[in-house]
Amino acid sequence: MLLETRELVKSTREAFGDTLIELGKANENIFVMDADLSESTKTNKFAARFPERFLNMGISEQNMMGTAAGLALSGKIPIVSTFAVFATMRAGEQVRTSIAYPNLNVKIIVTHSGLSVGTAGATHFCEEDLAIMRSLPNMVVIAPADALETDLAVRAAVEYKGPVYIRLGRGEAPVIYKELDYEIGKAITLCEGKDVTLIATGIMVGRALEAARKLKTLNVEARVIDMHTIKPIDKEAILKAVEETKGIITLEDHNVIGGLGSAVAEVVAEEGKARVKRLGIPDVFCTIAKPDQLWDYYGMSVNNICDLALSLINSD
């Protein structure tokens, strides 16, 4: 299942916008809300199709979260969208107190996560959301890797009863899946390997696959796991990797503190018998460049992943 070419298709946000139309047709309880970013988040597609069930809340994320709570309390399924940074921090306490605590059926589906806004600068990057959202009781946290997985994750979130956070990116995403059985909380092993395990989430799954392909040419068999659900995390898949491979490298477009790497390290540390190396944003506010350049610059290049894998394997 290793990627032969790095085929780019529509972004996860485009997929989200298209899925909303399908969901809107199938379920008239679905409401979509945005805070003046509907063109960017692609909720504008739903807005054009179902104007009576689209609420533009203006530039007021806190009120948007509370209003979503009120809709959920009235039997609706609000899907709230804005940029990751605004949903999780500008309105962070509203998400916690008015949505997570009362365990309301609100879906917070955000775009422009991580460094995917490239040249917008650190005000618009979001490297903190996974850490924040996974520490909220009741909250399910998901980061899909490509367009198909986004479609299935959004559908699964709507089926699930309770609050769900889904983080999407901005730019085009490499195709990972032609077909897929998707289940919240169940990681997907994209390729088997006995030497090292690469656990990635979101846009980084494509890079993990590329790294695995390169490692193969060096006679290193890397297992690649798409950890699309950060919470509840698939402990079984992690512990299997602990048993069957020599070490784990995590890969995420997020601060190395508090996100996927931390979640995996927590599971592994309690098991007490494997090495984990975390790749992600190294706890800095980032400079601007194109997203691919930034991911390379901050240590998530395919070469760097491979070097780290080799050093991990050879450090016995």
Place this chain on the structure above:
Amino acid sequence: MENRKVDDITYLKEKCKVIRQHIINMIGGAGEGHPGGALSAVEIVTTLYFRVMRLDPENPGWPERDRFIMSKGHASALLYAVLAERGYFPVEELTNFRRPWSKLSGHPDMHKVPGVEMTTGSLGQGLSVANGMALAGKYDGRDYRVYTLLGDGEIQEGQVWEAAMAASHYKLDNLTAFIDRNGFQIDGPTEEVMAVEPLGDKWQSFGWHVIAIDGHDIIQILEAIAEAGQTKGKPTMIIAKTVKGKGVSFMEGKAEWHGKAPSGELFTQAKKELGCE
């Protein structure tokens, strides 16, 4: 008709007396709580639950019910006392207020207490939730009404003004909000801590129909609610001038009784003034 009205007012006044007794017993008994802003809003919340709102305590989730959100969640003792008296749960349970492991926490949890529509306590969030309920009611073509009570200090939160803007933008005339204008927040008089006046002008300029009343006068409360019900195309804000700590002489108009329980002789005196057995 006039006699009936007099009877209603007498009944509501008696009910308010009982609610105040519960409040002081709960807070004094627990040794903690927020008496000032619970006592100031007794007439508003009691009138809503015993005279105005369409409710069925046997069926708290009835879709056609009117909704009330206690946005100033620290006035939980008032909400619990009213809900218990209205039949949502046994009055005896009120003695559990703020006791370890009890369902009656300092700020209300909708999943623990029957009749609580929304979990509140972090200020500034209730009006947004009320907006969502009002929007859903309009979309569904249901004629229920949504009520919420805000503190006069609470409106210093920015989210309140986001919600104020949205409620008039979406023409939520099925929404009626109250401000318990008792003049004090925990650190002192609102106008010294962070001035909120001119209060009526602010809400009016945000597109609301504004009514100013004496928040301890039940007839004025009823008339204002009736006026709100007839107001079309915009939400209504009822600014209710009240006395913080109303009914307990040493608490009236004192910020220090915002979040402090009376103990010892003061507890005894408060109970006596409120006519507790």
